[in-house]
Amino acid sequence: MADTDLITKLQPRFPDVWAFHGHNMAYNISVMTNTPEERWAWVNSGISLVRDKGIRYNPNDLILCKELAFWFGHKIDGVSDDAHLYYKRQFAREWQYLLGVPPFDMKERVAWIKLIADAPDSLAALYVKSPGTKEFVEDLEKRLLPLPERFHFAPDKRFLMLFGEWAAQQTSPYAQALGLKASTGDVSSLVDVFKATFGDDTRKDQASAVVAFLRKRVLLDAYNMDPQLMYEFTRDTGPLDWRHPSAHALFWARRGSQFGEHRITNDLDIFKSINNDRLEIQAMQALARSGLISYDPFSGDNVTRLNDPRWIKVLDEYFEVLYDKHYQVRGAGADTFINLHENFMKQAVRELYRLGDIEGSQAILDKLDKLYGTGGVIPHEGYKKPIKEFVQDVLYGEFEMQPEVVRSDVYATLERGFREGLLLDNPQVLEDAIRYARDLTTYFRDSRYNDFVTRFGDGRMRDVLGLLEESIPAVLSKILLDTSQPMLDRLVIYRKAPDDVRALIYDQVKPILEREWATGRLAKTGMSFEQAFPEPPGLEDVRRAQAEIAKRRAADQQKSDGDGAERK
Template structure:
């Protein structure tokens, strides 16, 4: 028996040795595959405290245990409100275990939400820095390291949709302005005659070379690149060259005059036209991580429609944070379709809702209008006054973009269709959908788009055949409008009309002329209704319409809710573009003053 046992042991050892040798021969191949698939982390662990650095090196493969301990500590700090300390721990965890998606998600959320709001609203630039750090962490590091983690796409989309696109933060307009200013230069090409709202611009970007080596090798573009390189610093190679070219086109005073001379010399040539498209495409791809082809695809599916032909979609306004939210949500959904597991399905549902909420935001606040305001007087000895290119103060204004409605409606219907087997959830979603359609009818009617309002009203009546919808469009719109106003506590007809006129003045001041005309039209219809209705409860003796216009203008001009330059700009526009209205208001003012004087003498 003993000899047999020894023989068995020898055979087993021989087999083990053979298997070990075979495994060893496969090691190089396995390591190559791991490197190719991005499963190897070679990033050195820096800036760790000595005790943690020692534990990481000493424990080797047990670094996962270190990560667990740090994660529990970070979670405890979060619960205690110590967000800055939690951020430091989260940063170490992402270094130790970069393929742990939850910590990237936590780190971005912590910076964009907790740390940013810990800074007073009086310092919007500091708040913006942390919000920007949050979304850039996910976009530039978290997602490239974990390209299959759907929750990271969802969180990135949520930060754009809720933190930047929403209105809950006190300085949300500052965020919107900074984002719009940063990406605005990349949208459209003046050299090629392609504005940002033209699909041809994005089609041109798609056909542009994506690599620096390709554009340098283009014989039509090379002379322009060489001419700028001859200027010297800062036009060296690749990314610094591209970014400095874009900065030169934005503000030439920061660069040597020779650089501007090169641009002027090549203006109108194929070289400058082609390089301008390349530079914008390159920056979108490498800095913003936005692929022009996917941007165009998102616009064609969700972009604003042409009312003359609903099958035509215009490009999204990529200055708006909700456009970015939709982009990253759609990209996350494409990853989810590849994985197809239970956890991914949950993230997929949440991501679909982000798309719908972003479209809702665009429908309500999708028109982003940026206006420069007069600069404040500066101390002549201050650094700002001595600057060759002082910052131009700007304001951002938001108004509805009704062209988004079709895309918004389609997204909501798709979500409802996913709950056919869940009656309770479906009923809840349909209640929201019904209210959405009711509000949309009023919005289109107020904007003077009666045909579109009627189309939506017919959809509402067909899908939800309720008694309240068995009225004319005009009756429904007026009733809905009164319901909304009563929610604000405005029951007086005069106040309703004056409020509409004041809102119209604001829209006219920021040059949203179509919406302004819609408010004016609705105010006139309401005035006519109250003056001519046969229903005693609605019949009201109102002052003449010119008087109401004068009162509304006075309310607008004396309202602290609008910046002084906007109020003054309205007067200037009316005086220049509508002199008859300006003269009518002067006459109304004189008549009112005369009436007051007569009453005073009695």
Template structure:
């Protein structure tokens, strides 16, 4: 019995030795493959306490235990609201586990949301710095180390869509302005499709562009003019700064710009410098930007076959870029994960946001920060409509069923779009959308013609509101019309003015003449004056903008100015009468 046990033990030992030897012989090839695939990192743990650095090195393969302890500590710090300390721990975790995508997601969220929100809204520059730190961390480090993880593209797109493009942060207008001005400095105002094609076709490195004789002559001249351009590493950045803020450099440097102004050399280098900044700082590939313009760009109102570029000053366009890039690089062709669905939703929601608030007005104010206003961009209707149809078809195929939620959302989108175009005066386009609504969703509620349906909808809304609310609705519509006229969106302004009168008349038609006199609702001209007065007194709008409105009305609509002046006199007269009673 003992001999038998001994033999069994010996066989087991020999077998174990053989298996260990065979396994160890494969270890080098496995480690080599891991290094090639980027699944291992030997980066040193910098700026860490000696105790953490020692524990990491000493425990070797058990460094995962150190990470677990750090995670638990970071969670406790976040629960206590100590976000800055939690950020430091998360940075160490990202060094220990650079291939763990959730680390980068949590760290970026902590910066963009928790730390930024902990800073007073009055310090918007500091808030913006932390929001920027959040998306730059994902863009420059997280995705670079984990290019195959779509969750990181989704997280980056969400920061642009929600934090910058949304309205939940008190400083959201500052974020929008900073992003818009940064893009405007590289793309100009309302760039054409041809410009994106030029950005895509230009050289990618400084050595390539300076190999051209005319460019080399320009570079040599500007280096001689100012020492700030001698370092090639700083050359492109300083050139872009020179074009935007020439006071920072010597006069001789700008004289070089004047000397080469209008030449092909300066034009080519300017295009190269901006494309270089897009690629290397913003990590935006001009060729992909051009492709997305053709895929999602709005349709020209004058030519339905002409596609315009997306508004790259808007945060939602950046959200679309990173979500699309995530699908291209990290999307699964045969499977469709929850992360991919969430990324897909970001694209859909971003397109709808561009329809609702895609017209970003950056109004310059002399001596002050520019004011930012978000307006609907109705040119995005066809893009959103096609996207709805595509996603309904897509989810029908993936989920083998009827995506009722998507269909309900699409129907509501079409209904609201009919009202949007009707309000702004484009009744022909509203009619086409209404016809599509009736064809795609044949329901009894759409059996009437468009004008009847719109008026019924107004009546239904008015039935639920009181006289004060009806007056307020008319006043706010007219107030919005004044704003549109102030920023020179004249068609929109006249459409809203017409809509306000229709709302007023529909409400008035509910009552007999006797009832109307008893209600004592102000007449339309008085409401128009009150809306004008309300706009002119609103300090939310820059004084420069308000004065611009008054000047335009005096010069371009003198009949309206006379009516407003008459209502002003009546208003003063009634006020004086009330004071004497």
């Protein structure tokens, strides 16, 4: 580490030096270590070296941005590393503490990140822009003064992570089930301070303004990420969730194009631009397959990653942009994107079909036929099949080597089952969906391609899927929190859903639904949230069971940490 620090200081304007040492730490050194914690430390160090330091000295270098995009997309979001599940948990936890949970609705998500982008750059500017924030911060500082210095207020990552952990606890079913309490008197006092300031309902506006300011400063100072670009990229592409590694892959690839592409003046270097663009569209593909994140930092569970069909249109349109952009590049540069587009859109046909969007699915199939089938360079009839037959061929022809495909099919099938089966009062649809999902999950889990267990005890591919029992509540939770759907429809679905599934997700969805209910029209009818969404039977049993599971996992983790320390 010292050698790396010295060499990069001697050659700060030499991008290849930063790229070499970042890659060396993230890939070569990390795999030589013995525990997931050690691996993550080296991977994180390699990324931080380039992102936080290297790009500050070389802000317009395309290659450094491309390298970062690759590391996020391959090392963290990929499955080739034995410790990839650990990486995903740590990454999601860090960014949930930093930025919180983003809203599902696209317009709300754009507004959410814009709030951070528009935040003042300094405390002085904050005090001028947002009345009452000066008194809020002074009160906060006064309350924190008796505590150790590490808890004092400052616009830095240390303090924001403290606040973020406290904020995450307020909505965590596992934290509430475990009855998590401060381990020391100082931490207990810190929690009390946060409750009295950030938790004060009479000062919500001031607290929100201070948090937005803190997030902006930390993004700029600790992560070298411009919130204005984060806002623009969200607005111009799709619903980016910064807890997902591929959101960062997209950010850095797009940033590289925006600030570094003009420096490519030699035709022999055009491949650098093409490779960078390829990483960006691959990030969109990854977000379409797993861009919906659900994660409780205190559960010890893997990150729940659902497919997000909103990215289908984004990728389809961006393919046309890239094709036109590189059409004149020698060596058929534009054609290098065709395979990705064709394969992705084939999966989109399957996904939309499983969601029940037959019209949208057929429209994509017709487009595929026009571009690559009967209208292709080498015409064929492959896209002229009946859509049901086509979907079956695509699924069973590809899923054995692509766990993401199976998972997205399971989730899409379950989502359609909940929506149509419960909303349209057709329980057979839901029963068929659950049966299909169970059969597909069982088949894939028993596949010979997915029996590999890593040196850390994880099923490298098998655990990516998650148990079917986890998939069902995850999908119901997603549907209930989907603000693009009428509240009345979601209310009907909740009321008709099986009691045991409702009990599993009630504590998770209640805080978010309750806030939405309070500002919605249905609340004006006089019906309370508790009347609309009553606690399901068996909720206390589920809470006790979750508490026991959480205790066992905490004990297992403590034992694992102890074993890891001994190995070190």
